[in-house]
Amino acid sequence: MKIKFSHISTGFIAVFIGYASAAAIIFQAATSAGASQEQITSWFWALGIGMGVSTISLSWHFKQPIVTAWSTPGAALLVTSLQDVTVGQAVAAFMLCSALITLVGVLGWFDKLLSQIPTAIASAMLAGVLLQFGLGIFTALLDEWLLVVVMLAVYIIAKVHWGHYLIPGILVIAILLSALTGKLDTSMMEFGLSTPTFISPDFQWLTLVSVGIPLFIVTMASQNLPGFAVLKANGYQVNASRIITVTGLTGLILAPLGGFAFNLAALTGAICMSDNADKDPKLRYLAAIAMGVFYLLAGVFAASFVSLFTLVPSAVVMTLAGLALMPTLCRCLMNALVDSTDKEPALMAFLLTASGINLLGIASAFWGLLLGMICYWLQQKRMAVA
Secondary structure, three states: OOOOHHHHHHHHHHHHHHHHHHHHHHHHHHHHOOOOHHHHHHHHHHHHHHHHHHHHHHHHHHOOOOOEEEOHHHHHHHHHHOOOOOHHHHHHHHHHHHHHHHHHHHHOHHHHHHOOOOHHHHHHHHHHHHHHHHHHHHHHHHOOHHHHHHHHHHHHHHHHHHHHHHHHHHHHHHHHHHHHOOOOOOOOOOOOOOOOOOOOOOOOHHHHHHHHHHHHHHHHHHHHHHHHHHHHHOOOOOOHHHHHHHHHHHHHHHHHHOOOOEEEOOHHHHHHOOOOOOOOHHHOHHHHHHHHHHHHHHHHOHHHHHHHOOOOOHHHHHHHHHHHOHHHHHHHHHHHHOOHHHHHHHHHHHHHHHHOOOEOOEOHHHHHHHHHHHHHHHHHHHHHHO
16 A cells, blocks of 8 residues: 555654643653653653554554554643652553553453444544644634744645645744744754663552552543544444553553553544545555654654654644644534434533543543433433333
């Protein structure tokens, strides 16, 4: 199968957005555990290699855009929960989390759960997640109005003519404009290969319970469930149990090197499933494979990649993400509201997810999906009685 420019550019942009928006949280989490600079680099090495290998292998095997990622909500949880924990104890908690993820995959629980979620509800939940990035285009105006206005203008004017070159072209223009206006920060640039550092796990019961189990819950509820919902919303039917098992085993292998949790990607996965990747949904897995290659490069050159993705202003990253996800957001809103019988449950799921509230350390995507399903089940019960 021939690799197109759109596959490569989409894969790069997805990695760019993922790293630029969340790398700082990973750094904070590692610092909270008292990790040395070598160990922090090893964390990024393990995450890049793990995401790259799992994304490429799963996408190639299933011939679908199956994108894995680190657990961003999990990393945010670790920022506060690792403050009184040693790096060895943290690694032991990572291993427990990955072991539990593997167990869920082996037992096949996730397939049964996903089969109960209607496409309209899954699409509504995803639309609620993506809405924040669409709105982010305009809130970013307050920080970097010139950059954002130019990016938005290029998107509107050149959309018809540039085709698959649109988003990459906007990125190039944003970088050039950032450089011309002195907004490109090159002071933190680093170059060189990264090497992994083995960290011996230190199994402490209290840390396993207080860190490992919450990390597992947050990763499953805030990352894996939305990640599979993204696949479902885009019309892809997958074997969830096998995918979950692969991500769990990947975490078990790489935890001693800093790979704290691996899961299905929602945001970056949606980018690889958009029309920007390929007009043919059957070929979009090639964009995911290209993304996996960039993941591998990000692991091998961990320090260099992290510094690269922090060059441009955050407003550029937010705007680029919003523009790249625009087609997917449109499609999700249409799918959520196309069926009159599911409109209200879908709307409930959309509104709660879009609210962005965080309850019990779990992101709004889970609660939106839960509310939508409750409304859906009650509606089905009323219809059955009637």
